Amino acid sequence: MQFAIGDRVELKSGGPEMTVQSIEGAAKCYCVWFNKEGATYKLEGSLFIQQTLKKIG
Template sequence: MTKPSVFSVGDIVKLKSGGPDMTIKEVVTDMKNKPNGKYWCQWFAGKKLDSGQFAHESLIDVAVES
């Protein structure tokens, strides 16, 4: 089942449970190149650049939160 992409590359998000602001690095797609509701995000932990994949349901838009 494909899900519409709500966030775009470059959007600033964070986990609903808290944590650092993260930048959407990539919208994950299925084999038919349709968004699947997951995103690769990146953020800085001190000076180290980290990244991870997160489900849409676990993220909030920082701009909307403010």
């Protein structure tokens, strides 16, 4: 499956809603999400293999 910058995704195994921020080569996406820590939100990000992701929304 191909993703585009701005797509809303999540891991096929579950987890937070993420946004594709960049595409790394043909097989990986860098995704970002917000993680609630107490009363604040922290921006998190990580690189994922595209086959582990699914589009949502």
